[in-house]
Amino acid sequence: MPRLFLSMGAALAAAAMAGLTACSEKQQGPVVVSVIGTPQQLAQPLRDVLSPASKLILESTAQGLVAFDAQGDVLPALAQRWIVQDDGRSYIFRLRRIRWPNGAPIKADDVAFLLKNRIAANLALDITGDLAAIEDVTAMTGEVLEIRLSTPRPYLLQMLAQPQMAITRRDGGTGPYRKEKRPEAWFLRPIVEDDGSEDTPIPPWENRVVRAERASMAIVRFRAGLAALVLGGRYSDLPLLKLADLDNRVVRIDPAQGLFGLAVVASDPFLNDDGVRSAINMAIDRDQLPAAFALGGWAATDRLLTQQLDLPRAPIPPAWADATIDDRRAAARNAIAQWSSANGAVPVLRIALPKGSGSKLLYTLIAADLSRIGVPSRQVDLNADADLRLVDEVAAYDSALWYLGRVGCARKVHCDPVSQERLQEAGLATTTADMQARLAEAEQLTVAHNGYIALGAPVRWSLVARRLTGFAPSARARHPLNQLFRTTN
Structure with missing residues (x-):
């Protein structure tokens, strides 16, 4: 942590030495945006369409x-x-x-x-x-x-x-902006509607300058006044916000809906055991997450679905949902001990998480919970071979089909084959009643299988200058660059 603090301080000093524009110029000039990601994601967005940087440049230039x-x-x-x-x-x-x-x-x-x-x-x-x-x-x-x-x-x-x-x-998209490459950034200019009127000058404040960079540099740039907006923040970089000592009013948390949890992605004698998967799921104390990340209002949950959506009934909770954490851990320890007695030593679980200080914190909490029930673990890179892999996605649309599909057999998650059949039947259903009935069966089987360990809602945060009066929290975690001001542009 001290090294991170020093590097951030050094970066702030470097930014200050570069010189800041006057306040009046910042109010009138293009809005400078930093999105967490890589320059390649801005340059070739279709190669990594799920990254925050790729999504931002696509929705800005190719609606x-x-x-x-x-x-x-x-x-x-x-x-x-x-x-x-x-x-x-x-x-x-x-x-x-x-x-x-x-x-x-x-x-x-x-x-x-x-x-x-x-x-x-x-x-x-x-x-x-x-x-x-x-x-x-x-x-x-x-x-x-x-x-x-x-x-x-x-x-x-x-x-x-x-x-x-x-x-x-190949030559570009449909707007609302046209993009032009600049050194280390992209300049975005609004497209004027083809309404037959004469061209009118575009006010500088309607233009955007977008760059992709790592979270620490984006935070530094914002704090130094060199960017008015930072987008693409996730849980993995949350600890950096505390180090930066920012005004709470500039930190915006989206009420995002979706999945944030661990998917069982290995198939071996240990994880093939129904009692073992249930034990791992019930052993984790979700209530510790919001306090550990200093994120008030973070909706930790043990549910795959937290809303009814298009189910014919309320979502089903895990069988152990009403038990205390102490009772859950006692039952989990017993299940792991029984497996070990019959099969030998408990294997080390590989937990795949993205890079970042937030992931280190998350792993520490989960590893401690697993250790309490006799399950050793180690952290590996997100794309490495693993036993549990983080799922961190905002829901694309409001249907149980999306949630169940993201943690089903087709995504190589440890699953109940019958639940996959019901999910496919729901997708082909020709009536609403038939679709809802199949979804209900698929959800019940998926929850009982414990192939997905829900932790909470996905975390998405932004840093927003006060002059961007049109910025609003979004359940989709999408923030169109042409809607940053209340006045139309």
Whole structure:
């Protein structure tokens, strides 16, 4: 920790030596944004579409038919309006008048072709969700296209608003900004609508300067006044905020919904034992997490789903949910002792977490809980061979299908095969009642299997200068750069 503190202090001094712009200039000039990530993620976002930096540059320069607003609600983007027909199986979109970077007008057949490519790519990567229900995307006229579904999907617009559904091609995307490479950053200029009016000068404050860098440097830049916004913060970098001694008013925590927990990703005699997986799940004390990370309001949980969503009933809790932590640990110790008596020494569990001081803290807490029941462990890199691997994702859309799919057999998580069958049946269901019944069965089996160890809601934080009056907490953890001020831009 002392080394980190000294390096941050040295960086602050270096930033100050570089010189700060005057307050009036910062108020009038482009908004400087630091996103936690790498320059390559900004330069080639489609290669790492789930990173904060890639998502930010995609939603800024290559919007989809719809997008998320500052609160996380769906709003028009490339499509100016739409209608839903045929009991939810047909979505018809009318496009805005906008041009490609080369000046050619964007037509519905262009968008249909590119959207089908994005759907295929996301299905292959299994990252966007239940896109298999989309049967076809066709241009009806030059400015109108239709998306046909095999079964109704009430959350289709949320799926289409994901940054990885961006409409883009080699020479650029559909806005709302055009990007230009600058040394160590990207300059973003708003696209002016093709409304036939004469060009008007763009006020400097409507432009954006975006760079990707590690969390420590982004925090330093913000504290020094060289950036007005830091995006992409996760739990792994939370301890850095305390070291930086920032005003609490500039730290914004998103009310993000999704998954934050450990997935069982190994299949061996130890983890194949139902009693062992249950013991590991019940041994962890979630209540210690918010205090350990000094994050008030963090929703720690032992539930896979914390909301009913499209289930026909409330989510099912683990069988041991009402027991005290002492009783849970006693039962867990007994289960591990029984396995050891029958099989020999308990193996060392490899727990895969991302880099960062927050991960070290999280591992320390989990390792202590596991040690109390007789299970040794060690931390490994997130992508290394592991027994337990962190799942840290914001929900793409509001359905139990998303949650169950993210911790199911298709994602190589230790699972109940019958639950996977029920989940697939839910995806193919042609009626709401049938889908809900299959989802309920899949959720019950998944919870009982203990292949996913829920810890809490995903943590997403930002640093926001007070002048950015349009910034708002978002359940989607998305913060459009063209909505940073309450005035329209």
